[in-house]
Amino acid sequence: MARLLLDPFRDAYMRRALVEILVLCGLAGVVSVYVLLRRLAFVGDALTHTIFPGIAIAFVVGRSLFVGALLAGLASAVLLTAATRIRRIDHDAALGVLVGAFFSLGVVVVSTRTSYTADLTALLFGRILTVDTTEIIETTAIAAAVLTVLTLVHKELVLRSFDPIAAEAMGYRVVLLDLLVNALVALVVVAGVRAVGTVLVIALLVVPGAIARLVGERVGPMLVVSVAAAGLCGYLGLAASYEASLNYGVRLGSGSTVVVALTIAFILTAGAAALLRRRGAGRAAPGAAVTAAP
């Protein structure tokens, strides 16, 4: 067993991939709890698509993909925040339109190149195994920045999630808080998208928070569970994809194996939670009848 878990990381490129995955999982594990609290699953998914044209344009003009993604990410965070505040257009519809428009723009830009489909695939699915030290440093810098900001405004964000009217009454600018959260989600997408692709980023933004929510109700413990679940699945997924590809001849993409690991973890947790609740309900029922809930 230890061989299975340690062997894959003998090579330097696998160690770099592991560091990148773990940094991303730690970051996304934290952010995904806020995504869950604010019901931003659609916004997170939308951002992974709206960042795409930035990467595509940077790619075609030969500039840094990182800068392209960063600019597109911040621009789309502003646009998404603005779109969700138009009263006459339903919030979800506005997001749907933005996703379609931005993503198609990216595809149109990429399709002007001859090596179109291979490029598109690389952009969509990332290539974690070729991640280099510069990329790890960029990811870590983003992670540090996002986590610092979250620590500073944690109280306000939780208040805004649970009671936006109270937050407004207490003088907080809810628009600014929304913009801030969207910008932070965009930064996570920027940090992850080149290395692991859009597919994994969507999963990392939604699934760890959902697992944590199945386990607990308070924000603090949820953060811990979410980060732990993301980190563990990242590690196991990477090891599994290496083993399968090398020793069993089944080529499993590393990013998508991590997502599948996360999904399995979610299903197991949901099953365990349902079992526990049923057993707990069975035992609590007689007592509950006596002490009649207040």
Next chain:
Amino acid sequence: MRILDQLGSPLIRRALLEAVLVGALCGAVGVHVLLRRLPFFTLALSHATFPGVVLASILGVSVYLGGAVAALGLVLAVAAIGATRRLEASTATGVALAGAFALGVLLQSAQSSATRNLAGFLVGDILTVTVGDLAMTALFGLVVVATLTVFHKELVLSAFDPVAARAAGYATTRLEVLVLACVALTVVTSLRAVGTILSVALLVTPALAARQWTTDIGPAMALGAAFGAAAGLGGIAASAQWDVAGGSAIALAATALLAVAVAVQQARRLVGRQAWRRGPASPEGVPLP
């Protein structure tokens, strides 16, 4: 216009016909998507058809069949996750979306190199549409439109006032499932034209443009269909003109239509407001509120 010179090619004629059919179908169904606030669900549905399509292409069966089975699986998965009650709908949809999409990529990566197909599934490949695909699109489109027409009254009532619909004796859950099935069928139908990711653009944008002009559901569906078909035509023409990907050009054409619709409506509202200010006062000389 290069498209006019290319009309002789059966390839382009088939692509145009497919784009118009799919655009009209999506534009009409999209009105129901907006009515029930299903855009995120539609996006999830479109991502979730992906593993089905990949599996079908590996097994060598119809991609439509694979996509439809996968879409059905997603509807069930979202319902199952939502039934745990600890997670609200958008989180449930997000989890199902991520899992299904990753499964598709995993299946694809386990297969021998086929990136060409992968991109085709994701963003569509409208120039390779066959006569069989066209027949399939027309057939599915007829089924969906016929269903929406037959149940029009019930669907609109249950969207606006589910409680009243239930009180009137309609099975609202069944009606909801019926709409979801129609949306799923539409997504599967549009696979060839715009791919899994962009079908959401065609299902939301033309319908939203139509809703800028009318709030009546029936006329909005007709107008949405017209806008969708126009986006299909415009997209293929733009794709021929500048040699860019067809499916994405259709989505961008739809976005341009929406932008025009919103701008015109805003302008009309502004003009209307000024006319109101300048306009005749009420008989007593007291301005109306």
